[in-house]
Amino acid sequence: MNGAHDLGGKQGFGPIDPEPESGEPLFHADWERRVFALTLATGMLGQWNLDESRFARERQHPVDYLRHSYYENWLAGVEKLLQEKGLLDLDPAMLSRLTVPDAASAEKILFSGGPTLMADVNPPQFSPGDRVRVTRRRESGHTRMPTYVQGAEGRIETHYGSHVFPDANTRGERRGEHLYSVSFSGEQLWGAGAEVDLVFVDLWEPYLQVLA
Amino acid sequence: MSHDHDHEHTEPPGELELRVKALESLLVEKGLVNPQTLNTIIETYEHRVGPRNGAQVVARAWSDDEFRTALLEDGAATVATLGFTGRQGEHLTVVENTPAVHNLVVCTLCSCYPWTLLGLPPVWYKSAPYRARAVSEPRSVLAEFGTRLADDTEIRVWDSTSEMRYLVLPMRPEGTAGWSLEDLQQLVTRNSMIGVEQIATPDQRAAERAP
Secondary structure: OOOOOOOOOOOOOOOOOOOOOOOOOOOOOHHHHHHHHHHHHHHOOOOOOHHHHHHHHHOOOHHHHHHOOHHHHHHHHHHHHHHHOOHHHOOHHHHOOOOOOOHHHHHHHHHHOOOOEEOOOOOOOOOOOOEEEEOOOOOOOOOOOOHHHOOOEEEEEEEEEEEEOHHHHOOOOOOEEEEEEEEEEHHHHHOOOOOOOEEEEEEEHHHEEEOO | OOOOOHHHHOOOOHHHHHHHHHHHHHHHHOOOOOHHHHHHHHHHHHHHOOHHHHHHHHHHHHHOHHHHHHHHHOHHHHHHOOOOOOOOOOEEEEEEOOOOEEEEEEOOOOOOOOHHHHOOOOHHHHOHHHHHHOOOOHHHHHHHOOOOOOOOOEEEEEEOOOOEEEEEEOOOOOOOOOOOHHHHHHHOOHHHHHOOOOOOOHHHHHHHHOO
16 A cells, blocks of 8 residues: 555655664663563464554555654554453453463574575566566555565566565465565656665565556 | 654643553453563563664675675575574565665555564554655655765665565675674664665774764
């Protein structure tokens, strides 16, 4: 979906006004720290994946998404997932079937991570150097195809192998699709005199078509 | 449009504090989260995983050509040899700044960031202005960080839309020949590894500190 999270190239947000790097706190309030930890800890229950987690934040009303601070969006996301998955209404028998990680297993999960590389099912359709066009789509589901590259012409730079395809993973279907680093000229995206020479975007094969 | 920062990083309303407390109490009471696990998660990102990891990688790449070559070829496997593995660092591409090419990293769709090397992202990296503008007007963005590049420097922006994470290998500043790994690490800023700034030379640093 092209919700408020799909920010690339949008105008009118004003300056960035970054805090200086030295002395910037990791969290700016204790509730942010708690939301961060609760999101990771509940994610470890294995009831949803990373793409569902992103989609839960994106599915808010665009006005809410933009009005909320970062961790408010995380809070909205985790509340939605807990509710939708019915985790707060589980009876004791169901609850006892969940594995709730203790501190040691959580630490193991944090330091081992969860790779998304999958075995190839089909050979890749594109090779480095190929010219491609990004498809245009107006799906309401989760996607990692930003609006600002849709319809644009790009060049395949690198084939990263088959990675879990977010659009399907959000629906609980874990399957791999070929993932590429695709470059776009500044002029292609923003017109003549663009401030950028090349923008590299990671795109899955179903997002791309051969440039005729 | 007015530029209101209050929603970015000031004290939240008490209502929000209460909402989070209520959620945490409920989850603990139901047995869905272990309080010790919460502490471990917080402790990990407040004290163990952060930009000093990335600084170690950069200093090593500046000092060891073989390591640098390996890092640019297979980022994740190479930083794993220094013990940097885990969440949000499973797949890694390192891009190298040179006098001719400057790289900048963003995540326009959310906040993807190489946690294993840089820890959790700063507020500005997750903010709407940075996510909106980094891909379309990076020179103006860089200028806001005090970074001015030559007109003929090629700018490459990396939008982290997959689980591939990107780290910028900044240029080694002049005047640091023969420095130890430890001394080099001290020079490496987090912002230089995102690509919003270049690393100051020792002379420039001294001049900045002077009254």
